[in-house]
Amino acid sequence: MASANSKKINLKLKVWRQKTRADAGRFEEISAPEIPVDASFLEMMDIVNNRLIKEGRDPIAFDHDCREGICGSCSMVINGNPHGPERGTATCQLHMRKFHDGQEIVVEPFRATAFPVIKDLSVDRTAFDRIIASGGYISVNTGNAPDANALPVPKEKADDAFNSATCIGCGACVAACANSSAMLFVSAKVNHLAVLPQGEPERERRVLRMMQTMEEAGFGNCSNTGACSLACPKEISFENIARMNSEYMKASVKRRD
């Protein structure tokens, strides 16, 4: 297929290399010459990897899949920013036209005690699955549902729920937080389900259990800096956290009664 003439730039990468979970890890300097500016950040990594392979070196491992900002797999800290410098953008949607010729780029994995590195830029985020398993759902067995229009949901509520539900579970909020708190992720799920009438019956149990699992998994506390929301590729609103705190308070009080 024909290829458009894309401008090219030369970059210097400093990439975190770590063979296994047990390995100590270190930065490695790798040059990335002649990178087309229309390539995405991950395509830049592909180009670098293909060169490493041809030289018989171990390519850089990183998680990715959809490459359209929706699966939540990609997880790099680029020059100190989870998912890089562009707001509301996952690493896979970031394009090299945002960088300039000769620039040095530091690439690290998402770092948090609850997200151990398993190789290079790849981390273990199963703690998020455990949080969902502990209450991030509505208990309704298949076959039990009434007609979908039986219970009207005001458009505003549906939109509100949707906005929280767009979280892709990437963990950038945790990586951005000085305390490695998972509050933005947890609150997005809590609010998605709390605003819907279908979520009402389990409202209290849900927030209590999810918060408990979050703490047990080793995530830190929220100190209200808002860094999470700024790093979030889906721009999940910081307000979710305050709303969850109030859900949590109400639920704890009720449970004590």
Next chain:
Amino acid sequence: MKLDSKAPSGPISEKWSKHKFEMKLVNPANKRKHTVIVVGTGLAGASASATMAELGYNVVTLCMHESPRRAHSIAAQGGINAAKNYQNDGDSVYRLFYDTIKGGDFRARESNVHRLAEISPNIIDQCVAQGVPFAREYGGTLTNRSFGGAQVSRTFYARGQTGQQLLIGAYQAMMRQVDAGGVKLFTRREVMDIVLVDGVARGVLARNLVTGELESYAADAVILATGGYGNVFFHSTNAKMSNTTAIWRAHRRGAAFANPCFTQIHPTCIPHSGDYQSKLTLMSESLRNDGRCWVPKTPGDRRPPEQIPDDERDYFLERVYPSFGNLAPRDVASRQAKFRVDEGRGVGPTNVAVYLDFRDAIKRLGEKVVSERYGNLFDIYEKITGDNPYKVPMRIYPAVHYTMGGLWVDYNLMSTIPGLHVLGEANFSDHGANRLGASALMQGLADGYFVIPYTIGHYLAGTKLPKVDTQHDAFRAARAEIQGGIDRLMALKGSRTVDDFHRALGTIMWDKVGMSRTDAGLKQAIQEIQTLRSEFYEDVRISGDKSYINPELEKAGRVADFLELGELMARDALERKESCGGHFREEYQTPDNEALRDDENFCHVAAWEYSGQPGRTNWNRHIEPLSFENVKLATRSYK
């Protein structure tokens, strides 16, 4: 090989109820004694795992992703069909059934398609109960949009993120069962083989992608829900890890592969821009509700779009298909775009694109409404191309998107290997030669929530299953074979990367087994693929080690399978001497370039049986005749 569809007798609208009544049941106390393996956690796998665990089965679920929620279903944008008739516009189960049969160009089994349409309303009910935030009207009821190939509004959606919301619903239902102990979940596991004992599927062999170890899992039945194989073309709208490995290894163990050449090329994707490109991004078909496709009337007109006045534009879909216009089905719309480019009227820097223009929609509805409907798609487009579609028309071009072919299954979703069931995009069942938009999500969830939970019970209750564990010789043999294959690949230390081979295969496939196919081209493709495959086994280079995360090794295994599948697709396309749906043979077309079906000779499913030996591929072609008792065989027309 016998292909018994097991479709129940009786009137079409009663088949499924009758079958549900006649199927054997497993009593509640016995369910927990049965272990069922589910491979894949997309819509099909997650919904099946959740529902079977709710029923009391012991479910073991594996996926190659880091989390079940990352399955490729997450990326579906546009929506999900259901015959709810909430819009009061004349929709019905029968109409959805009819549209799907016709849309599939009469190459799908009527009984399965009718069941799908019947189940569709329950899916929406289930998802809403789980908290899936579908789009709603101010009055609080659900809203709908239209999709290609239909004249009613029956598509439910959650902005441009329908797949995400449906998958999260199914994932949450499944995680609830993980917490309750009904589902044992194993992530970052790639299934490399299906283990047969006495000809019956009794387990799988998986590679732990973190440690590199091979692990054995035994069960009473195995379900594959591993998605589609569009990545055989290298460039497609599929996620990068989507692959054919699990179904291909099952095929090599005896599961027939049906209609492998039926590939859907989606008309609205962001065009290819350079050699570094790793995938193509879909722009949802829902955009064709309000966007208008055009090219300049004059070949070689290089003026920027805003300088081309209306009377010098060719709104080609509206011109050729006045009644469906921009909403013509995918195969039809894709081919029209290709024709325009072949005529030298393509646009953009590569001349391999057409415009999808929102100027009139913005004039009619205002920017706010357009942004509410398509905002996130416009953002994706701008991020990738650097152009703002509110100002400049989008450039789009067809790309490989979906594979209608897959493992052959009967009405119970069982393959030709007893005990091996196949759900979702991995099977061939419901879409014939072309899938209608918003019908894959419907099928995945129908299979997982509402079909397999019944039919698996029928299988387990009616089959004698001697005790088998992972110490059985069949597991040892499979393990030795897989280990040998991995060692062989690692030892090659050749000079070309896995991606090099994959791209080369993709080029052959796109040029000769893509949007239009010829006898000579297909024959050439088969030879070229065979040559490429032998080069692969001499010259591929995988660096790194097999005992820790090694994406190159993972990709190599997948590409090795694609290199065989590609050949089978070409053979299937060569043997199918007709044009139907997504399969367009240049030799078989009407004077105005429409597909020319041959119902006399090809009104059947082609199911291929693997009969190759190590190092040599070979297949036997079998057929399942299709009969149309309800929808009359007719030439598909969207004019």
